[in-house]
Amino acid sequence: MTAPVKQYRIGPKTDRLMHRAMTIDDAAAFYALNSHPEVMRYTGEPPLRSVDEARDVIAAYPDFDTHGFGRWGCVLKDTGALIGFCGLKYLDELGEVDVGFRFLPEYWGRGLATEACRACVDFGFERMGLKRIIALVLPENLASIRVLEKVGMRFDGEVGYEGIVALRYVVEAARGGEKR
Numbered sequence: 176m177t178a179p180v181k182q183y184r185i186g187p188k189t190d191r192l193m194h195r196a197m198t199i200d201d202a203a204a205f206y207a208l209n210s211h212p213e214v215m216r217y218t219g220e221p222p223l224r225s226v227d228e229a230r231d232v233i234a235a236y237p238d239f240d241t242h243g244f245g246r247w248g249c250v251l252k253d254t255g256a257l258i259g260f261c262g263l264k265y266l267d268e269l270g271e272v273d274v275g276f277r278f279l280p281e282y283w284g285r286g287l288a289t290e291a292c293r294a295c296v297d298f299g300f301e302r303m304g305l306k307r308i309i310a311l312v313l314p315e316n317l318a319s320i321r322v323l324e325k326v327g328m329r330f331d332g333e334v335g336y337e338g339i340v341a342l343r344y345v346v347e348a349a350r351g352g353e354k355r
C-alpha cells in the first residue's frame with residue numbers, strides 16, 4: 176500500500192494575497208482570467224470559451240489529488256476577489272516542478288505577481304522540501320521574465336515542452352542557512 180499524498184490545498188499567505196485551491200464556485204473568475212486575450216497571449220494555451228468550460232476544467236483538475244500541490248487561486252485579501260493564479264505544478268514530461276502565474280490585467284504593475292511567485296517558491300522549498308523549481312516562459316514575455324528574475328531565478332537554456340520551445344528559468348533551495 177502506498178502512503179497517501181500530502182495535500183497542500185492552502186498555499187502561502189502574503190501581505191496582500193491568499194493562495195488556495197480553486198473550486199467550481201470560482202468558475203466565473205477563472206473564465207474571466209483564462210479567456211482574456213492579453214492574459215492568454217504568451218501562455219501557449221487556447222482561451223476558455225465559456226464559464227461552463229471553466230467549471231469543467233476546475234472540476235477535472237487532477238494536480239492536488241495526484242501530486243498534493245498545483246496552481247493556487249490568488250485571492251486579494253482586501254476584497255476577497257480571485258484575481259489570478261500562482262503555484263507549483265509537476266511537469267511529467269520534464270520530471271520537474273514548475274512555478275507559474277497569471278493575473279487579470281487591471282491588477283498588473285503592482286508587484287502582485289512577484290509577491291505571489293516569491294511566496295510560492297519559498298513555500299515549495301520550506302514547507303514542501305523541494306530542492307529545485309523551474310519556470311517556462313516564452314522569450315517575448317518580458318514582464319514574466321522580469322518577475323522570475325526578481326524572485327531570484329536564473330536563465331537555464333531553452334527547453335521543448337508540449338511542442339513549444341520555451342526559456343527555462345531555475346532556482347535551487349538554499350543550503351544550510353544560506354540566504355537565497
Ligand SMILES: CC(C)(COP(=O)(O)OP(=O)(O)OC[C@H]1O[C@@H](n2cnc3c(N)ncnc32)[C@H](O)[C@@H]1OP(=O)(O)O)[C@@H](O)C(=O)NCCC(=O)NCCS
Pocket residue numbers: 213214215217218275276277278279282283284285286287288289290311312313316317318319321322
Ligand atoms: C506576467 C504577469 C503575471 C506580471 O504580473 P504583475 O503583477 O504586473 O508583475 P509585477 O508587478 O510583480 O512585476 C512585473 C515586472 O515586469 C516589468 N514589465 C512589465 N511589462 C514589461 C515589458 N513589456 N517589458 C519589460 N518589463 C516589463 C514591470 O516593470 C515589473 O518590473 P519592475 O518591478 O522591475 O518595474 C502579468 O503580466 C500576467 O498575468 N501576464 C499574462 C499571463 C502570463 O503571461 N503569465 C506568465 C506565463 S509564463
